[in-house]
Amino acid sequence: MIEKMKFLSITGPKSDIDRVANTYLSRYEMHLENALSELSTVRDLKPFVEMNPYRDLMSKSEELVKKIDKDCTASHKPMTPSEAADVITDAYLMLEDLNLQKKQLKDTKTHYKELLHTIEPFKMLNYEINKIMEFKFIKFRFGRISHEFYNKFSKYVYENLNTVFYECDSDEDYVWGIYFVPATSSVKIDAIYSSLHFERIFIPNEYDGTPEEAHDAILQKIEEITKQIKEISIKIKKKIDSVGPELLLAHTTLLTLTKNHDIRKVSACTKDRSIGKNNDDLVFYIVCGWMTLSQADAFLKEIESDPDVYCISEDVQQDIGTKPPTKLKNPKIFKPFEMFIHMYGVPAYNEIDPTLFVAITYSLIFGIMFGDVGQGLCLVVGGALFYKFKKMNLGAIVSLAGIFSTIFGFMYGSVFGYEDLIPHMWMKPMDNIMSVLITAIVFGAFLIIFAMLLNIINAIKAHDYARLFFDTNGVAGLVFYGGIIACVALIFTGHALPGSIVLTIMFGVPLLLMFFKEPLERKLEKKAELFPDGKGMFVLTSVFEIFEVLLSYASNTISFLRVGAFALSHAAMMGVVLMFAGAEQGIGNIPVMIIGNIIVAGMEGLIVGIQVLRLEYYEMFSRFYRGTGKEFKPFKNN
Template identity: 60%
Template sequence: MIEKMRFITITGPKAEFDRVVGTYLNKYEIHLENALSELSSVQDLKPFVETNPYKDIHAKALELADRFDNKQPVKATNMTLSEASTIILSASREMEDLTAGKKKLGVDREHLLELQKKIEPFRSLDYELDKIQDFKFIKYRFGRISREYYTKFSKFVYESLTTVFVECRNDADYVWGVYFVPASEAEKTDTIFSSLHFENISLASEYEGTPEQAYNSLVKKLEENQKSIDDINAEMKSRLSSRSDQVLNAYEHISVYSNNFDVRKMAALTTISKRNASYFILCGWITEESAPALLHDIDKDKNIYCLSEKDLASINSKPPTKLNNFKIFRPFEMFIKMYGLPAYNEMDPTLFVAITYSIIFGIMFGDVGQGLCLAIGGGLLYYFKKMPLAAIVSSAGVFSTIMGFMYGSIFGFEDVLPHIWLNPMENVMTVLLTAVAFGSGLIIIAMIINIVNGIKAKDVEKVFFDTNGAAGLVFYVMILVCVVLVATGNPMPAGIVLLVFLGIPLILIFLREPLSHLVEKKAEILPEQKGMFFVESFFELFEIVLSYLTNSISFLRVGAFAISHAAMMGVVMLFAGAHTGNPNILIVILGNIFVAGMEGLIVGIQVLRLEYYEMFSRFYRGTGKGFKPYKSK
């Protein structure tokens, strides 16, 4: 579910700002909003702009903390800002010689990488570079030319020039090479190459031997350079290891001061002329559950005031979304966040997704043995690694196990357990029709959720006239009733009943825009281009009617995968020789691993597709913004 929010405004003397941030924002979870934006109608507000005095010391502290694999101190220690600064400055001075050495090595490395980058395209040239540079009567140019111009050059220009072009490397865009030309012809040849957009690459005199030898020499120097840098890093870590807790505690304290100071970016200042004093204003969101405790604390704080607003209609910004579900359903929030968080006035679909995803997965992947493996493996992985996906796999595995009992399947063996419901391979049509019926039920639930969302958002069109509103729900349910009556050989309802339950909903959907305007008492009921409106509405209505059919049929895949899983395990049993009564255990094991891995992944993706495209698209927008309290920093 989505936690209820309350909008708060905290104000007090400017001199009390840092204390307020340290006391209240680090104690309570408050999602800050920009006060200038929220209070745009208030006059005489100005931004709270000051230079962060902790910026430099925080940068040094961060540089030192980065030397450790874990930035969390083993034992937390209380210290003042002065003590933390002294520790960081002392440690930084201790590192000055190593830092200077590392900086010089970094500059050298950049130079070596630049030399390597320049020479790399010419490695195939088998001639010593220093000899080329000693030429007196022959001029040379290293560089590259685009493939387009190189083709033209080769066909139409090359033969007429007194030059030799040696191609060294090429790719889809460029050709690298070097051309040689007599000194007397150099100016003319350079002009022609320039007109072909030949890009000169100047090679320094630092290269020795052939380009390949020079390149290998640079690789060796870079390796030596990296080793020196690693040695310095190790020495830095060694020097800091004895005081790691001191440094990390100091870093944490300075980070808190720096972060607290930066809250000024979200605050506003106002001046009360009578008192000639400046006051800060902070705005943000806090949960209904935490609001009373915050208000109680601030009530006892002299000169600090907090206003709480329950009526959110007058607030400029949208309330953030904080999901708060039972622990067993919390891993499924991952799927919700992938699609987009629900808006504050939407229903949280986490419970719906948790139940439907697990059930559909179980129907499509019903096997007692494989389901238990998924349930146990996913559970252990979640227990040790806290991976949400592992918990989802475990939950899906539980329902896979249940459906395995329903199908009477364990590791692909269909004759070990008696099936409680049916065998998919022997009841293909029953499985497919049940899947479509199950899918239709989920679509109806999705429509009901959409109507509830419309009521919460006070959206008349969404509630009554939308494809997934009341009109669409009546039409869809009536279609299902008619299909069931025809399939069971019962007579269809009377014409007047069909007209009321099929015709009227379609008319309401067709005219949903003008009807909504009429109910909301808007001045313009129909758009100006009425002809275009009716044409577009007709084709939209035709598409909507088709979508009801296609969306329902889409759930055939649920039954199809159940049959497919049974068929694939049947193939594994065939290869293992299970029909002889003495199956090859190795083939059974390998076959189960292959099917569980491949089909489990495919089924997981297909179920998520059904959730997103067949159900979410009917009721869910996912336009919410996450609740990001300052305390979490």
């Protein structure tokens, strides 16, 4: 069901907004609306603009809380905003020097890693780097060249150049090395190397000894710095743990204050002009939004003794600018099925909540399609455990669907595929194939008619009379489709059809109402033009629409054949498992039966679950449900 709502406009002195948010709005669930847009007719209404004073403290708090041990719990005592600010500031100052040291060490470590990465490909060079740097008459270039150009260079160019290339390392793509060239020829030789795509690597003058010695020395320095960083981290952790409970409480307090401050984003300000134009002390905030009926009554009763809070409440009316949000309230056993509703779209405030309908029909259809006592009980237990430990709604849905699978398992007399352990209470699907398929179609027709009735109720609630009387799922559609079902039932049961006049009224009048839905709707809305696109275009469009409607009646009804088909499919698949296990006349091979049941239950359970959801959305929801509502999102839970 959908909870009833009240629209509240709360006002009071501007300076009192934080107290109101902390005292009332943090305890009552209120879906806030933008006051500027909701109260657009009010004079002198301005946005509530004010910088968040807790922003800097909040960033420091988040940085500190990340370092607290996960097992640490917050203190349980009241804390004022100033006390929270002092706790966070003191903790930040306490760790400031250590954090600075740690940052400097990390920067140094990063620099050494870059040096290590640069020198690593040249470890095979057995000459001191600082001496190479001191060459005056010989130029040198560290770098790398791809294998393709290095091979060409070695074969056709190297012997004719006044240069020496010393190869240091290579991988599958490049050759690393250093080339030497007389200073007088360096310009020409550099140009030739560049044409061969030689990529220079600039070596900083920070290495001592040979590249290998420098490499080892840098590694040792990185290890020392890592050790120092670890020691500082231990010191930081000890200090932060000593104030952990207080810090967590301060962080929680700041979170609440920051969230309460955010209420200004949807609030507005106005002045009492009756006192004076320049009296800034008489500025009032305005907060407006929706509360459930029960919460609104409790809130209004509580603020009666508060002289600084004034509230106007309104019931849902057509003239309220914004549409009310939707808050679903269902029994705990059906609440997990709200997941399917949210996937399709939340119902509008004046729509029927289809949760109960979905919970019953989904579980029932699932049970019919997947009827097996043993596998059904496995779904019940598995889904319940999944829901209990993982807190996922899908687990509860699977568990409830498993109950119906178990029930229909008794109906079919099937236990883990065995059909001779218990007597069937209804029928065995494989022995009554036509009965199963016909029953599925009859069941589907009943659900379609029920969906049409729900559409009629929704139309009445929305005062949409065109949808009520002329829609393909309204009264006209219900009479037409119900007439077809009744005639088919009479034919199959051997009874005579009604007279031609009755049939004409039963089919002709609804068909004409559906055909002329658009002009009739415009007539009800008192619009001037009944055929805005012309009569010819209207006739052509309506003919195709009526044809599509008739086709959809047939296709939607036949679509329910899959309910019977999957019941037969389950029996057939388990028959194959029994055959492989050699269980036609007995228990058979137990490991084969276990594996076969797991495969069938997993594969068919998934497919059946998807197919049932498809029937819900396309064959039933499309007839009565629009899902155009907006979800109720209370301020205190945002």
